[in-house]
């Protein structure tokens with residue numbers, strides 16, 4: 001069993017799950033990134049991000 005961290009941003013009024021950064025590999029090699037407001041876990045001035053740790057069964 002593996003614990004994975006899923007990131008969400010609430011900037012658009014509802015929780016949007018973030019992509020895990022592959023599209024932005026050059027600047028954000030590992031982190032999630034909100035394509036709407038540009039927030040990342042390291043740069044989130046609006047505090048719009050939250051995360052949930054979920055277990056992946058397989």
Ligand SMILES: [Zn+2]
Nearest residue numbers: 009011034037
């Ligand atoms: Zn956002």
